[in-house]
Amino acid sequence: MAANKSCFLKESSPKMSKTYKLEVKTGTDLAAGTCSDVSIVLVGVNGESEEHRLFHKWSNFISGALTKFTIPGNEDIGELLFIRLSMQSYLNFPLDPWYCNYVNVTCPEGQTYQFPLYQWILKCESVEIPEGKGVVITKNTSPALQQQRKLELGKKRETHKWKVYAEGVPRCIDLADDDPKNLPPNEHYSFQKQADFIYTSNSTGLEVKLNGYTSNTDSWHNLEDIKLVSSLRKSGYSDIVSDIWTEDTFFGSQYLNGINPTLIKKCVKLPNDFQVNDDMVAPSLGECSDLQKELERGHIFLADYELLKDIPANTINEKRQYIATPMCLLWKNTQDQLVPIAIQISQTPEENVPIFLPTDSKYDWLLAKIWVRSADVQLHEVDTHLLRTHLLAEVFSIATTRQLPMGHPVHKLIIPHLRYTLEINAFARTRLIGEKGVFDRALVTGKGGVPVLLKKAMAKVTYSSLCLPDDIKERGMEDIPNYLYRDDGMEIWTAMERFVSKIINHYYKSDEMVKEDPELQAWVAEIFTEGFLDNESSGVPHSLENRASLIKYLTMVIFRCSAQHAAVNTGQFDFYSWMPNGPTTMKKPPPSTKGGTTMETILEALPDVNCTAAGISTVWVLSNEPMDRRRLGDYPDKHFTEKEPQDYIREFQSDLHTISTRIQKRNKTMRLPYPYLDPSHIENGVSI
Incomplete structure (x- = not known):
């Protein structure tokens, strides 16, 4: 017996009348193993065991090890509720971290209990792991288990605190010095993922530096030169985009199956400030020359960038940059193609704000479309991508850690979809949207524009806009052909909703259980307060009354973190690597007249060489998920241990x-x- 009265146990201890058999699994990350001592306490309904120190051998807790131990079971502690693991330094060696996947315990009477953890243990203080069955707290729940959950959440609330990133924007995690290195250890990338991410980032940056692009502040002299930097890296589709980017049919198709497929909506009445008439669009509409009839038939659509109004524009390379607030009218033609038929580059119809048409000169029309594409980049990156996936996923992650203990079934359901989110978001706040980050160096919304735009966008967020079926219906996009984002997304939403429904x-067993679950209600309330800033008009629930509302809410959360992020992230390089199709900024004001545009004036308006290089290298990194990937529905960490949930997971995987x-x-x-919503391409969570 050790001095602290713990039992030092060998792998093959002497035969005892009663013993507990343990299986301890160490994670497979290269740094997962430990040479420290590991001790365990079993806690049951009738009390707890002594602390037992597990036999120390160099191979017992190496990366990937599954090691068996036996400990005495002379005391009847009853049904196991949780275990308590702790580590101590071995001899004079420093304490080193250990990543524990799980511990399985077989009792003397033959019952087996599973204790999934899948976390790092770093300190001498103990970690309590509840038995693997999902438990919703009721009045009949063991007081010992309730106390364990309270202590668990108390510790996590010390490591996961809220912080205001910007006024009117979802809260984020509070980090010392805003440094990603100061994240709680279980929020960091794995060793493999971190190494691959750093390699991809550095190698891409090195290529553009070696070619002299990052220090070149000149304008582009011809389109072919742009291909020199865009050709440093290639995807399966980037070359296709560079070949077809001027086509009206491709321009229109991007609203359906591009990187920002949630902006467009059916237009039933033209905006008052967008004074398009039949004479303007008749050549585009052909035989369907009556604009009002086409509106009534549901064939006219609108992309409106009003949200960009009054957003401060950046200064890059000591040159003023420009941001536009266009309105673009599109028509579903007789070949079921979506094509632009009128563009106004400002929200205000004035004498110096012409409405551009396909019948204008080739370069007038092309420049008008480029201005729309540049505006689309801003809304896509800040609203659709950053706010509605990354920042909301961070809110879901922090609230889950703070309010839902490991043993809660909702925690088990959504934790795979929150993996690595805090790491990538902390990186984004320092390297992308932070001071001197990529946005400051390459985007018109840098240097103060991002928080302003985020605040305006946040005020427009509604619950229905976050739920795919409701969003499609509200935008009137149920019937337009060839809307693959909708078609693929709805299939995934339906499969996801079916899976969530079975778990819940x-x-x-009743709606009453949902209403009376204090941990669940605290979770939803915290998301509403810290994420949606108590905005009642958003329609986002601050409490849940029944199983149906919980199922919809969880489907929204999982879809946002997985499929929705994939839809607006993975194709960035495909669509933006050819910079004229997605200019990050414009350095000349929008044209105030028609007839004066040439290819030279277009090139003068496009981003400088170094802006282009920064944008292309960034979207390459963000479009390529590093190693250690987990596809949608792939749950190697078995947080659910019962048979039924495991069956539901397999059914979900079959549907996907x-x-x-x-x-x-x-x-x-x-x-x-359109591969972006192929489940085999979708990551479980926001991790890049």
Whole structure:
């Protein structure tokens, strides 16, 4: 017996009348193993065991090890509720971290209990791991288990605190010096992912530096020169985009199947400040020359960038930059293609604000479309991508850690979809949207524009806009053909909702259980307060009354963190590596008249060489998920230990496989495929 009365146990201890058999699994990350001593206490309904120190051998806790131990079971502690793990330094060696996947315990009577952790243990203080069955707290829950959950959440609230990033914007995690290195250890990338991410970032940056692009503040002299920097890296589709970017049909298709497919909406009445008439659009509409009739038929659509109004513009390379607030009218033609038919580059119809048309000169029309694409980049990156996936996912992650203990079934359901989110978001706040970050160096919304735009965008966020079926309906996009974001997304939403429904109905046997679950209600309330800033008009729930509302809410959370992020992130290099299709800024004001545009004036308005290089290298990194990936529905960490949830997971995976097979078959027939919502390409969470 050790001095602290713990039992020092060997792998093959002497035969005892009663013993507990343990299986201890160490994670597979290269740094997961430890040479420190590990001790365990078993806690049951009748009390707890002595502390037992597990036999120390160099191979017991190396990376990937599954090691078996036995400990005495002379005391009847009853049904196991949780275990308590702790570490101590071995001899005079410093304490080194250990990543524990799980501990399985077989009792003397033969019952087996599973204790999933999948976390780092770094300190001498103990970590309590509840038994793997999901438990919703009720009045019949063991007081010992309730106390364990309170202590667990108390510790996590010390490591995961809220901080105001900017006024009117979802809160973020509070970090010392805003340094990602100061994140709690379980929020960091794995060793493999970190190494691959750093390599990709540095190698891409090195290429553009070696070619002299990052220090070149000149304008581009011709389009072919732009291909020199865009050709440093290639994707399967980037070359196709550079070939077809001037086509009106491609311009229109990006609103349906591009990187920002949630802006467009059906137009039933023209905005008062967008004075388009039949004479303007008749040549585009052809035989369908009556604009009012086309509006009534549901064939007219609008992309409105009003949100960009009054956003301060950046200064880059000591040159003033310009941001526009265009309105773009589109028509579903008789070939079921979406094409632009009128563009106004400002929200205000004035004499010096012409409405550009496809019948204008080739370069007038091209420049008008470029201005729309530049505006689209700003809304996509700040609103659609950053706010509605990254920042909301961070809110979900922090609130889950603070309010839902490991043993809660909702924690088990969504924790795979929150993996690495805090790491990538901390990186984004320092390297992308932080001072002297990529936005400051390359985007018109840098140097103070991002927080202003985020605040305006946040005021427009509604619950219905976050729920795919509701969003599609509100925008009137149910019937437009070839809307693959909608078609693929709805299949995934339906499969996800079915999976969530099975899990929730397994643990919540009535609506009353939902209403009376204090941990769940605290979680939803904290998300509403810290994420949606108590905005009642958003329609976001601050409490949940029944199982149906919980199922919808969880489907929204999981979809946002996985499929929605994939839809607005993965294709960035495909669509933006050809810079004229996605200019990060414009350095000349919008044209005030028609007829004066040439290719030279277009090139003068496009971003400088170094801005282009920064933008292309950034979207390359963000479009390529580093190693240690987990595809949608892939749950190698078995947080659910019961048979029924495991069956539901397999059914979900089967549904996703069916969707993936259909998408891959369809994409083989397309000139420019849409792979971004193929489940085999979707990451479980926001991790890049």
